[in-house]
Amino acid sequence: MSQVKSSSKSDPNYKVIAENRRARFDYAIDDDVECGIILEGSEVKSLRNGGANIAESYAAVEDGELWLVNSYVAPYTQAKTFTHEERRRRKLLVSKKELSNLWNETQRKGMTLVPMVMYFNHRGMAKVKIGIAKGKKLHDKRETAAKRDWSRQKQRLLKDHG
Secondary structure (H helix, E strand, O other): OOOOOOOOOOOOOOEEEEEOOOHHHHEEEEEEEEEEEOOOHHHHHHHHOOOEEOOOOEEEEEOOEEEEEOOEEOOOOOOOOOOOOOOOOEEEEOOHHHHHHHHHHHHOOOOEEEEEEEEEOOOOOEEEEEEEEEEOOHHHHHHHHHHHHHHHHHHHHHHHHO
């Protein structure tokens, strides 16, 4: 699992558009896949302005295609006649091998496909990072929060007394 890091000096085109911060809290993420996304012209302009939200969205494999469902892209105000739907289903682009792997994970193993981050890569192309995840129960969330709090407390102690 690789984190998407911003290095503005080396990649002038790289820009994070939207991030699902609750994904790591609500789900135990096993693996992630980088996907392309099919967008209309006004959607690209809106994303360049930073108007997107993927917090309530999910990905699904349907009829041999991968779809991003319930993602929000703000309307682009300068596009008067050729505007887009804000919450339409958007097709994600992956290889056939990755698509069959995602289908196996969701159908056979009961995993969920969670969008983690939407960004423009170094070439200026819109990408979505999808996490293959299993939902956490309430006690797992408490355990994660306790580990996070303990690591913060440990860092403070080491900083003060180390």
